[in-house]
Amino acid sequence: MRQAFPLSLLILGLSGIPSLSQEYYGIVTAVPVYRTIVVDGDVSDWDGIAPACLDPSGDGGLHYDFAACYLANDRDYFYFRITFTSPQPYGDYFWYLNTGFDTDMDSNTGHRWPAVFGSEFNIQGRQVFDQRCGDWVCTIDPASEENLWGTFAYVDVAPMEGNVTDVEFAIRRDLVYKNMEDGQPGLSNPDESPLFDPEFNDFILVFETEDETFTSVEWMPDTDPNSNETGIIYTFAPPPADVPGWDLY
Ligand SMILES: [Ca+2]
Numbered sequence: 001m002r003q004a005f006p007l008s009l010l011i012l013g014l015s016g017i018p019s020l021s022q023e024y025y026g027i028v029t030a031v032p033v034y035r036t037i038v039v040d041g042d043v044s045d046w047d048g049i050a051p052a053c054l055d056p057s058g059d060g061g062l063h064y065d066f067a068a069c070y071l072a073n074d075r076d077y078f079y080f081r082i083t084f085t086s087p088q089p090y091g092d093y094f095w096y097l098n099t100g101f102d103t104d105m106d107s108n109t110g111h112r113w114p115a116v117f118g119s120e121f122n123i124q125g126r127q128v129f130d131q132r133c134g135d136w137v138c139t140i141d142p143a144s145e146e147n148l149w150g151t152f153a154y155v156d157v158a159p160m161e162g163n164v165t166d167v168e169f170a171i172r173r174d175l176v177y178k179n180m181e182d183g184q185p186g187l188s189n190p191d192e193s194p195l196f197d198p199e200f201n202d203f204i205l206v207f208e209t210e211d212e213t214f215t216s217v218e219w220m221p222d223t224d225p226n227s228n229e230t231g232i233i234y235t236f237a238p239p240p241a242d243v244p245g246w247d248l249y
């Protein structure tokens with residue numbers, strides 16, 4: 001069940017002055033950005049887009065320390081970019097870094113994280129995992145290297161090799177919970193419902209990294225010290241208004 005987000009939090013998020021990283025904690029509201037991004041590892045196409053969140057240095061996990069993230073969308077894709085505090089080996093240890101999506105904006109549904117956050121799906125590397133049942137991966141078949149660890153869809157990611165400061169991602173807005181053509185991985189609920197419900201225009205995402213025991217170490221945004229909440233509210237930006245067509249006259 002999707003819940004309306006408490007108005008007080010929305011007001012807090014909107015009134016925050018996005019100048020100091022200390023202010024990016026708890027629930028953060030991103031400014032919607034309509035832009036098409038090429039996922040090629042070159043971040044020049046993000047020029048002029050302000051960070052949706054900044055993060056302190058030194059609070060990272062085993063391999064990764066978040067510094068910032070950037071968000072955008074066009075008609076077909078949601079794009080995000082993670083910036084690390086220094087060059088870090090994204091493609092070599094991506095299973096220590098997760099991006100969770102709370103698409104019903106209800107922290108009590110989906111997979112409950114150590115923070116107050118309930119994700120319906122999660123992205124790790126190029127892989128997308130169904131978490132609507134509450135488990136880490138909602139599959140019938142046990143996860144294995146052969147069944148791609150429960151992956152049911154892929155996103156575009158670059159770069160996937162070397163030490164990098166920035167990683168670009170693109171996920172199709174029309175993805176559905178559906179088994180792949182080869183039958184993998186055996187989703188427990190392949191109901192073909194959309195990941196991003198077209199009835200709603202917004203969702204919450206969070207970035208997380210872990211230590212060597214896969215224990216959550218850092219979050220972006222940092223959790224609210226009082227409520228343990230975290231997440232960035234993103235609302236899909238509409239396409240730029242069409243220039244009035246002279247052919248109408
Ligand atoms: Ca690019």
Ligand SMILES: [Ca+2]
Nearest residue numbers: 055056065066
């Ligand atoms: Ca950090």
Ligand SMILES: [Ca+2]
Nearest residue numbers: 106109110118
């Ligand atoms: Ca949820």
Ligand SMILES: [Ca+2]
Nearest residue numbers: 055218219220
């Ligand atoms: Ca952090």
